[in-house]
Amino acid sequence: MQQLTPRPRRGFLPIRTNAFDRGFIGVVLLVAIHLFWLRFLEAYLPLWCATVLSLVIGVIVVRKG
């Protein structure tokens, strides 16, 4: 029978995660980084830096997490 849920695996995150979990963690981090940036760092660095940073972190989490 075809398995719809991706298989969980262990990466650098402290829990076993499947692809959906890692995608979710990536989105959670993306929102958190943008909100943090808007509040504390936007006066010094533009917001697109936060977008680039969160995309990089998102890719790392999805591939290695």
Next chain:
Amino acid sequence: MRSSTIGWLFLAPTLLILLVFGMLPFVYVLVIGFTDWNAFAAVATPHFNGVENYRRLVFDDQVLTALWLTLRFTIFAVVSELILGYFLAQLFMRDFPLKGLFRTLHTLPLMVAPIAVGATWRLLTVPGLGPLSYYLERWAGIEYRLNTYASQAFFTTVLMDLWHWTPLVTLTLLAGLSALPKDPFEQAQIDGANRFQIFWHITLPMLRPVILTTVFIRAMDALRTVDEVWMLTGGGPGAATRYIGLHIWRVVFPKTDYGYGAAMSLLTLYLTIVLCWLLYVALVARKRSGEDSR
């Protein structure tokens, strides 16, 4: 026809309902959150304004205070309900006279609408007239004024939530306790374990999924509480009980600031999801990962 196609066909009505009533409103709110839509503005149509609502939101002290108050309310309410609910569930596991009647009476608050709960507690606490304020002042000498003292207002909202929702916690924990196997408890008693050891090493780990589900349901409910508090205190005194749901209501309806209200709603949803996920990771996923790696 392939079995997977038939499966998808069976799922289609549910997926369609979920899409129409779940996903579309969410996407709509998401889009509105990036606009400056305000019905009282000179141009009362939505215009895309990027992350301006979120920029305003992270500097808005009223929102941050409301979020902190909501978090405090949730922690106080859910922890108290869990402790009281557990003791009541343990009580209902034993036999005592008039148990059935007591259980029915105990469950009655669940059937009362939140707005009626708020109205009832409002009547209970009217200064000088409500029984609660009258007897507290007469017997304990406590000046009980919800419209004056912020801490009294806060703890009364917690107490009201406790009164309303502890029965739900009791019932779910009672269901969990009733379903536990008897053997581990008997073996622990034979081995000489005391009550606390039995609770800590047997009951609590076996009850963990039920506790987690109960905490999820109650935390999500407490984080979006509006109507009860609105009836009891109206968010006052000042903004002492203006929880985030109530604050969003004030921004969206009287002020018709739909764009900003949508952004606040999304932030609340985000925090609720993150909190529940962190709780899940702390209580279940980490433990399961640890067991798997052994």
